[in-house]
Amino acid sequence: MNIQISQTETAAPPPLRQLSDTGLTPVMMRDILLKTVFRKNVDKTSEIAQAIALPIPLTQILIDTLRDLGLMQATGTLHATSSAEMGFQLTDSGKARALDALNQSEYYGPMPVPLADYKAQVKRQSIRDIKLTRAMLEASMGHLILPQGLLDQLGPAVGSGRSVLMYGPPGNGKSSIAEGIRKAMGDNIYIPHALAYAGQVITMFDPIVHTPVGPSADTPENGSLRKSASRHDTRYLLCTRPTVMTGGELTLSMLDLNYNAVSRTYQASLQLKSTGGVFIVDDLGRQEEPPQALINRWIVPMENAYDILALQSGEKFEVPFDTLVIFSTNFHPNEIFDQAALRRIFFKVKIDGPTQEQFLKIFALVAKKKGIPLDQASLVHLLRHKYPSIGHNYANYHPVFLCDQIKAICDFEGITYQMRPDFIDRAWENLFVKDEKIVH
Incomplete structure (x- = not known):
C-alpha cells in the first residue's frame, strides 16, 4: 500500500503557477470562462475558479483581463456569507461574446489539458x-x-x-x-476533465468510467481566496x-x-x-x-x-x-x-471448467450463501445421474443456477429451503433445453 501511495504522489501533474502553464491560448481561456459564467450563472471568483478548474489567483487574473476588455464587470456588492468576495457579471458585450463562442462550441466548464501535456502525464x-x-x-x-x-x-x-x-x-x-x-x-491516477488539440476540446472525464477518489483537497471552498497554490494541476481529478x-x-x-x-x-x-x-x-x-x-x-x-x-x-x-x-x-x-x-x-x-472436486466446493459455498442446507443424497444424485448425460462437463455457473432454481421451487411449494433429489431433477430441466424439433 505504501508503494501505491508514493506512486500516486510522484505521478501528480505539476501545479499551475501562471496562466502560461496551462498551455492554452488566452482566447480559448477567455471564451471558456465567458461561456461558463453565462451557462452556470456563477459570479464569485471562488465559484468561477471551481467551475473552470483553475486556481483562484489565476482565475482572478482572467477576470481582471476580461474586465479590462469590457466583457465583465463587478456587481458592486459584497457577499456577506462568502468572506466578503466581490461579485462579477458579464456585460452586454460579454454576453454577446459568450453566445458567439457557444455557437462555435457548446463546451464550457473545466479548462482542458493540451494533448502534449496529457501524454507526459500518462507516462508518469x-x-x-x-x-x-x-x-x-x-x-x-x-x-x-x-x-x-x-x-x-x-x-x-x-x-x-x-x-x-x-x-x-x-x-x-x-x-x-x-x-x-x-x-x-x-x-489511483489523474484523469483530466477534457483535452485540447488544434483548437478543439475533447471531453475526457466520464462518471460511468472514472471514479473520483474523494473531493479534491485543492477545490476552492467557502469562498477562500487564501489558497495561492495547489499541490497538483486542478484540471485533473484523482481517480481509481x-x-x-x-x-x-x-x-x-x-x-x-x-x-x-x-x-x-x-x-x-x-x-x-x-x-x-x-x-x-x-x-x-x-x-x-x-x-x-x-x-x-x-x-x-x-x-x-x-x-x-x-x-x-x-x-x-x-x-x-x-x-x-x-x-x-x-x-x-x-x-x-x-x-x-x-x-x-x-x-x-x-479458462477451463472446474474439476468435480472444485465444483463441489463451489456448490457448497453457493448453497451456504443462499441458505440451502446441503443434502448428500441430492449431490450423489446430481453427480451420478445428471452430469454423465453431459459428459461430466462442470461449469462455475451451474451451482448458482441450480440453487436459485431450488429456492424458487421451495418458495412455490411453501416450504423451507431444502435440497432433494426430485428438486435437483426439476432444476436440471431448466439448465438445458432439449434438442428437439418443434412442429408448427
Whole structure:
C-alpha cells in the first residue's frame, strides 16, 4: 500500500503557477470562462475558479483581463456569507461574446489539458509501471475458486500491461476473473476533465468510467481566496484506474472520437477513456463486427502504445494508448482469429471448467450463501445421474443456477429451503433445453 501511495504522489501533474502553464491560448481561456459564467450563472471568483478548474489567483487574473476588455464587470456588492468576495457579471458585450463562442462550441466548464501535456502525464502513471504481486492478485480474487496454476499465467500477463486473451467454455468465470484483475490494480491516477488539440476540446472525464477518489483537497471552498497554490494541476481529478467493459454491443465506431454535430463538441473514445486502466472486451465473437476486424483495429495501439484518432476535418493525430486490453471469448482462438492476430495478443490463457472436486466446493459455498442446507443424497444424485448425460462437463455457473432454481421451487411449494433429489431433477430441466424439433 505504501508503494501505491508514493506512486500516486510522484505521478501528480505539476501545479499551475501562471496562466502560461496551462498551455492554452488566452482566447480559448477567455471564451471558456465567458461561456461558463453565462451557462452556470456563477459570479464569485471562488465559484468561477471551481467551475473552470483553475486556481483562484489565476482565475482572478482572467477576470481582471476580461474586465479590462469590457466583457465583465463587478456587481458592486459584497457577499456577506462568502468572506466578503466581490461579485462579477458579464456585460452586454460579454454576453454577446459568450453566445458567439457557444455557437462555435457548446463546451464550457473545466479548462482542458493540451494533448502534449496529457501524454507526459500518462507516462508518469503508466499501467506498465504497476508492480503487481501474487499477493495482490490473490487478494482481489480470494472469493473465486480458480483452476490450479491459473494465477501463474495471469500474474505475468497482467503485470506486463500487455494484451490478454482468456478463452474457454462459457460460464466459468472469465468475466469475474477480468474484474478481479481490475481490482488488483488498487492505485489511483489523474484523469483530466477534457483535452485540447488544434483548437478543439475533447471531453475526457466520464462518471460511468472514472471514479473520483474523494473531493479534491485543492477545490476552492467557502469562498477562500487564501489558497495561492495547489499541490497538483486542478484540471485533473484523482481517480481509481478506469475500467471499460463492453460486450456484444461493442462496435468499431465506439473506438473513435464521438462528435456531436449539435453541440459541436467531441467526446473521447472508449479506448481513450480507458487510458491508464483496463479495457475488457467480454463475449468476443458476439458483436456485429467480426472478431478479426476488432483485433485489426487494436493492432497499432497494442504494438506501438499509441492510437490514431481523427477530427471532423479529417485531420489525424496520435493519442497515448496505455491500456491493459483483456479479451474474453467462448470460442477457440483459432476459430475467430488468423495467426497474425494471435501473434499480436501477448498472452493467451485458457479458462477451463472446474474439476468435480472444485465444483463441489463451489456448490457448497453457493448453497451456504443462499441458505440451502446441503443434502448428500441430492449431490450423489446430481453427480451420478445428471452430469454423465453431459459428459461430466462442470461449469462455475451451474451451482448458482441450480440453487436459485431450488429456492424458487421451495418458495412455490411453501416450504423451507431444502435440497432433494426430485428438486435437483426439476432444476436440471431448466439448465438445458432439449434438442428437439418443434412442429408448427
